[in-house]
Amino acid sequence: MRRGNLFVISGPSGAGKGTLVARLLQEVPDAWVSVSATTRAPRAGEADGVQYFFKTEDEFADEVARDGLLEWARYAGNCYGTPRASVEAHMAAGEQVILEIDVQGAFQVRDKMPEARLVFIEPPSLEVLEERLRGRGTETDEVIARRMAAAEVELSQKMKYDIRLVNDDLDDAARALVAYVNEQAERPRG
Numbered sequence: 358m359r360r361g362n363l364f365v366i367s368g369p370s371g372a373g374k375g376t377l378v379a380r381l382l383q384e385v386p387d388a389w390v391s392v393s394a395t396t397r398a399p400r401a402g403e404a405d406g407v408q409y410f411f412k413t414e415d416e417f418a419d420e421v422a423r424d425g426l427l428e429w430a431r432y433a434g435n436c437y438g439t440p441r442a443s444v445e446a447h448m449a450a451g452e453q454v455i456l457e458i459d460v461q462g463a464f465q466v467r468d469k470m471p472e473a474r475l476v477f478i479e480p481p482s483l484e485v486l487e488e489r490l491r492g493r494g495t496e497t498d499e500v501i502a503r504r505m506a507a508a509e510v511e512l513s514q515k516m517k518y519d520i521r522l523v524n525d526d527l528d529d530a531a532r533a534l535v536a537y538v539n540e541q542a543e544r545p546r547g
Contacts, residue, residue, distance in 0.1 A: 359387060359542040361448030363470055365456045365463045368478035369508035371489040373524040374457050377478060380531035381455065385538055388453040391444055394420065397435035410440060428458060428465035439466070453538050460514045474541055476534065477518035481525035483508065 368374050382388050394410040396417050405411050412420070417436045420426050429438030439456055447454045456466065466473050480486035486508055490501050515521050520537055524530040 358451040359453075360544065361451045361454065362538075362541050363444060363448060363454045363456070363466070363473040364538060364541075365458060365466050365473050365475045366478060367458060367460050367463045367475070367511070367518070368524075369480065369486060369511050370504045371486050371493075371508075372478045372480050373489075373527065373530065374478045376527065377522075377524065377531055377534050378455055378457055380527075381534055381538060384531070384535045385453055385542075387451060387542070388455055388538065389447050390455045390457065391439055391447075393437050394426065394429075394440050395435055395437045397437075412436075424469075427456075427469050428462035430459075430462060441469070453542055460511045464514075464517070474520070474537075475518040476537065477515040477521045478530070479512060479515060479521060479523050480508075481523055483512075485525075 366374050366378060378390060382390065392406060392408070392410060394412050394417065396412055396414050397409075399405070399409070399411050403409065414436070417438070420438065420440070421429060425441050426438035427441050427444060429436060431437075439458065439462070444454050444456075456462075458466070463475050467475060480489065483505065487501065487505055490496060490504055496504070522530050522533050
């Protein structure tokens, strides 16, 4: 059995994090993506413990108070966070636990679990990032401008990560991510 590890994947919206994580899951059989907790109401078709762990405000506050979350934040009036217990259980079972979270959350995780490996996914350039965001055809110019401003802030933090992968070629970036996860999982303990 391989050693369980925690990998935190961050990067700007449009950098390709979700696509790379999906490829990682295809290539690394013992990888598991953490399920977040949230105070928002379930949407049609969502099940507790599958897409999210759905919590009341009080339940979420209790998790925060007892240090049951590795990271958390409030977005658009709802709380979102990573439950510590499920991450630790999957790591103890020898799995490669993947968190796809923002930069702020990544540093919260590192504070609580210094052994976490932080992976920053970056676009080849800000111009390419904007092209990708516009190519989605799902966001207004105002939303794209906000995402681009956020990307500049996030990119300013990339040197604090353990590894940085430029997603200019999806296959190359996926191979590099899989290789990094496998290399870390095979490292001797201690």
